[in-house]
């Protein structure tokens with residue numbers, strides 16, 4: 001099974017990619033906290049044109065903005081609401097998969113944390129992780 005294969009909660013949207021992930025990060029921004037309903041999102045960057053979707057007519061899109069106004073297209077399953085993919089104007093060519101939708105999440109082990117400025121005080125980030133106060137690209 002490729003590393004990048006997954007689906008939303010109801011299973012109507014599925015995706016896969018044969019490409020190797022470019023990066024994995026934990027994002028503590030306020031918008032990810034709201035969108036995911038929890039304290040952060042875990043994202044995997046992958047070449048957007050390598051992603052193949054099934055059921056993508058069920059994908060809805062919320063047009064969000066990054067800190068400096070660039071578009072952040074947050075795509076989710078219209079049926080069950082699972083956030084699946086974000087396309088970020090300031091990171092062209094990459095798609096950011098919400099890692100909780102992967103079939104196999106055991107390999108993730110994210111070591112980069114972005115938007116640490118808005119991380120919840122009770123979230124522990126290991127001392128040897130890369131900690132970025134905001135987002136270097138937006």
Ligand SMILES: [Zn+2]
Pocket residue numbers: 008009010011012013077078079080081082
């Ligand atoms: Zn769904």
Ligand SMILES: [Zn+2]
Pocket residue numbers: 027028029030031032033041115
């Ligand atoms: Zn975020």
